[in-house]
Amino acid sequence: MTRQQVLDLYFMENRAKLIDIAAFLDRVDRAEGEADFRLAGFKEAMKCLGDGAPQRAKNVLLSLSDPSIEPIDKAPGKGAVGAYLAK
Amino acid sequence: MRYIEPHAHMVSRTTDDYIKMATAGCACVSEPAFWAGFDRSSVDGFHDYFCQLTDYEPKRAAKFGLAHYSWLCINPKESEDVELAKEVIGIIPKFIDRPNVLGIGEIGLNKNSRNELKVLEMHVDLAARTNELILVHTPHLEDKLKGTRLILDVLKADSRIKPERCIIDHVEEHTVQMVLDRGHWAGMTLYPESKCTGARAADILETYGHERLWMNSACDWGVSVPLAVPYAALEMRKRGWTAEKVDSVIYGNPIRFMSQSPKFKL
Numbered sequence: 001m002t003r004q005q006v007l008d009l010y011f012m013e014n015r016a017k018l019i020d021i022a023a024f025l026d027r028v029d030r031a032e033g034e035a036d037f038r039l040a041g042f043k044e045a046m047k048c049l050g051d052g053a054p055q056r057a058k059n060v061l062l063s064l065s066d067p068s069i070e071p072i073d074k075a076p077g078k079g080a081v082g083a084y085l086a087k
Numbered sequence: 088m089r090y091i092e093p094h095a096h097m098v099s100r101t102t103d104d105y106i107k108m109a110t111a112g113c114a115c116v117s118e119p120a121f122w123a124g125f126d127r128s129s130v131d132g133f134h135d136y137f138c139q140l141t142d143y144e145p146k147r148a149a150k151f152g153l154a155h156y157s158w159l160c161i162n163p164k165e166s167e168d169v170e171l172a173k174e175v176i177g178i179i180p181k182f183i184d185r186p187n188v189l190g191i192g193e194i195g196l197n198k199n200s201r202n203e204l205k206v207l208e209m210h211v212d213l214a215a216r217t218n219e220l221i222l223v224h225t226p227h228l229e230d231k232l233k234g235t236r237l238i239l240d241v242l243k244a245d246s247r248i249k250p251e252r253c254i255i256d257h258v259e260e261h262t263v264q265m266v267l268d269r270g271h272w273a274g275m276t277l278y279p280e281s282k283c284t285g286a287r288a289a290d291i292l293e294t295y296g297h298e299r300l301w302m303n304s305a306c307d308w309g310v311s312v313p314l315a316v317p318y319a320a321l322e323m324r325k326r327g328w329t330a331e332k333v334d335s336v337i338y339g340n341p342i343r344f345m346s347q348s349p350k351f352k353l
Contacts, residue, residue: 001326009325010286057287058260065232065261066199075167075198078122080228082281 021046041083088112089334090316091341091353094193094222094256094274094303096121097148097155098139104306104313105151111317114338115154115353117345118144119193119222122164124308130174133161137178141185154353156345158192158222159183166197166206176209183217189348190214192222193256196234199226207241215247220348222274225257228281235262239269252347254301257282263295272344276305277315285319289326292336301340 001009028039041064048059066084089112097105097118108116118140127133140157148155159182161175182188194210196203214221221242226234238255242248250270258266258273259282266273275291276282283291288302304315312318316337323333345351 055260057290061259061261062232064229066229068233069236071199071201071204071237073201075200075203078164078197080198080226080230082228084229 037085038081038083045083088317088320088330088337089114090320090337091115091117092304092313092316093117093301093341093345094119094276094305095313096305096307098136098144099308100306100313102147102151105148105153108313109151109153111314113153113317115156115341116148117156117158117189117341119158119224120160120162121193121224121307122162126165126168130171130178133175134178137182141182141187145187156187156189156351158190158220159188160191160194160210161206162193163195163197163203163207163224163226166203167200169202169205172206172209176206176213179213180217183219186350189345189351190220190222191217192220193224194221195224195238196226197224197230199230199234199237204237204241207238208245211241211245211248215245220345221248221253223253223255225255225262227257231257231259232261235265239265239271242271243269251299254344256303257305258291259283260287260291263291263300267295267299272299272301275300275302277302277312277319278305279310279312285315285322288319289323289328292323293326297332297336297340299340299344300336301344302337 045060045063048056048063064083092108092113095116095118097116120140137159145155159179161172166172191210191214194207196207223238225231242253254272254274255266256274257276263273275288277285277288292300302316302319304311304313306313320333320337342353
């Protein structure tokens with residue numbers, strides 16, 4: 001596809017997603033209380049969008065990933081939350 | 088359009104979904120064993136589940152003209168209890184020769200714990216001893232990168248395992264290359280909120296090639312879309328993929344991988 005075709009196919013969908021992210025951050029700001037580590041992780045990952053580097057999707061995923069390499073002693077539960085809390 | 092759904096948990100779907108999938112061109116479903124949403128209390132629960140996967144569910148699928156294949160294991164989410172896992176792995180050989188069983192799966196890791204790794208190694212050993220295909224689940228979200236690396240190391244450490252007989256599922260942009268570099272197949276799961284969207288899956292196919300990749304809906308009792316594969320196929324067609332090329336990914340590739348089992352026939 002040409003860049004023009006990519007824009008024709010995906011611009012409106014991603015414009016809506018961009019506004020959704022902006023509205024989400026506004027919603028978090030309006031809310032009361034402390035945010036947990038996920039918000040900082042989200043904002044850090046957002047930097048990957050504007051740095052002009054290729055593979056932004058990969059870099060966002062890496063930014064939100066546990067970078068350690070050793071298995072943990074015991075599973076703390078079953079779920080995942082989408083961001084990594086550095087110990 | 089014709090396609091194969093290579094990873095679907097049909098025991099948690101309704102007959103309406105079978106109708107929709109068959110209508111959309113689905114020819115075959117492959118169903119790995121998975122977590123029920125709660126921990127089973129004993130090996131007997133798994134015995135009954137394996138009966139469901141190898142006896143009842145193929146009959147239910149056949150009512151809608153669909154071939155049904157399955158994979159057996161104790162899912163990584165229940166692998167923290169190593170003693171229960173040993174019991175469950177102990178009964179798998181009783182089911183492994185049933186005609187719709189293609190291999191061991193979906194094994195892997197969930198939270199990347201030492202016990203999960205032990206159970207993964209036991210499953211890999213069973214697959215090696217019985218010469219079965221392997222279908223691997225990689226962890227969710229923040230745990231995926233680390234878990235994928237650990238899983239690849241376990242597979243590499245067992246010299247009996249042939250990389251091309253293992254599919255590593257739920258890859259995303261940060262894990263697909265390392266999986267393909269090891270010679271494995273890679274699966275992309277199309278979910279509305281996590282894993283891959285259809286557009287991202289098409290990006291991955293265009294970036295990393297489509298020789299050893301398949302797409303699946305992994306539809307289960309959670310937020311998931313049984314028709315995710317044909318929806319992704321439409322996405323590819325919108326981008327200008329030919330019908331033949333789409334067919335090679337959503338129909339040809341699952342056949343090429345699963346045909347490594349002599350039981351797979353379509």
